[in-house]
Amino acid sequence: MRQSVLLKVATQSILKNKLRTFLTMLGIVIGVAAVIVMVAVGYGAQESIQKQIGSLGTNMIMIMPGASTAGGVNQGAATFNRLTPADFEKLQRESLLLSAVSPVVFTTAQAISGQGNWRTRINGVSTQYQQIRDWPVDQGTFFTEADVRSARKVAVLGATVAKNLYPNGDAVGQQIQIRDVPFTVAGVLRPKGQNAGGMDADDIILVPYTTAQSRLSGRQRVGQIIGSASSPQDVPAAQEEIRGILRESHKLGESEEDDFTIRNQDEIAAAASSATQVMTLLLAAIASISLLVGGIGIMNIMLVSVTERTREIGIRMAIGARGSDVLTQFLVESVAISVIGGIIGVLLGLAGAALLGHFTGWTTVTPPEAIVIAVGFSAAVGVFFGFYPARQAAALNPIQALRYE
């Protein structure tokens, strides 16, 4: 039987029972729409995390103290801190592939100004931190090499801190107190928004690491060293170079494992996205269950339809339709229902994702392949659940089918 005729026969019988077809289709529509919305939410989360990680800096490499494994037992990073300012200075001196490097001394403290007070993170860094994090100042200036060398009490405020300490603006040149130590505000950083962990990146004060060590933390250790490779291609080589320099600095023997962990931005991004990928997959899997239920609905209706149309099948067979003709006819019908349902579901899903994004403020992204897969999958549902009823129809005995009332 010709394709155009098959399609016409399928459309005819689909249109014959509009309400029933619509209800059957609804199962698929809801299933596909649910999958699309869930995937859009998952991909949106993934994309916003990637964007945040991208905003960390350029070609960034992070060095954390502690081995990721020690004697085969995973200790996690930062088990014991063995990064020192000497490591940083050695890196700065000897590394050829790093264009910038900065230690990060972490501490948290209450900052007090004449207009307010605010508890925030205080990071002791070098001047190159700015370049690594790609984070310029909006007002005033960053502190200078001389400030670092002399451990001067100067601070650069994140936008959130500036807003809380100086609600009226004009923070530059003012005095703030951190742990009873007076600091002069040199500048205010440009707002960066949320960081990868969902925290406010602008809720921070940057001070020279030398000052942080001597005045605030009182420790010689460095929490982290971050660097920036000259180009994206140099990142892996730079990581190897850092490893060599630090092993030398820590005087590690051949058989000893690294007592530090080096990560680059891509690895951080990969770790974050694998988590959201699992979430996306889980959401999509739950949503596909409704697609499965829709498929069972199709099968149910097709079985009813075959019974109802037994006589029609008998007529077709008497005038020369082969079993395969009847099989194809019913299969085309169920696939048509599921594909049309799938397309409507995609449109509804896209609209749903856009609405959800609009009302919740979440980023929603629908990858085009998700649409193709959703429609393809609904076609597969049509074939799978339509096959059994279609085979029932094809296996009918024409004599009995003709006699069926």
Add this chain to the structure above:
Amino acid sequence: MNAVAENSAAAEAPVVIRVEGVTKVYQMGRNEVHALRGITLSVRRGEMLAIMGHSGSGKSTLMNVLGCLDTPTAGTYDLDGVRVNGLSKNELADLRNQKLGFVFQGFNLLARTSALENVELPMLYDRSGRRRDTRALARKSLERVGLGERLDHHPSELSGGQQQRVAIARALVTEPTVLLADEPTGNLDSRTSIEIMALFQELNEQGITILVVTHEPDIACYARRIVEVRDGRILRDEPLTNRRSAADDLRALAVEAT
């Protein structure tokens, strides 16, 4: 009338149906039902046969075997030179499509499908694809049965007689070797029945081989030859000497009415 005259040419025409020693046994639970107990029959091109018998006589089974809807348990059946025994389901379907035209008691048209599309249907199942312009052929076939004005009507919009004409047009459109009509007038009033028989006689005059299964002697009397079946055997097989002309009967009815 010429139509009533014995067609002597039929005697020499080629045999299109040859059935020899055909039996059909159904297994009904533990019982065997012998529906056909050895039927031998041959039909030549251009004949018009009435197969008669009461219900349970085996005439329906014989019809199913002749219509390639069922295969005999024993014996042989040749249709237009093709040995039907041992053919696969698909081959039987193709044989029905190409060599047979069916007309049923209940018309068996597809509802919500126009007359034209109903008539077109058998050509769409024709795997040889030899007919290109199926629409035009369907129209011609409907015109042949006098329904040229009702091409786009759906079965529900047609009278019983008109529906049966559509069914006849559908059976004729593939130019079958044999037209099989199973109680074609069973659902029609007597006047319409005669009209349908007049159409069959007219088509037979044009050379079409027709087999009519009926239990009504009033209908059988329009055939050229009567085969009576009882208990799965042929009781009588003889040419009809006093064949009636349905066209004449219609005219007589018209006179009575006035």
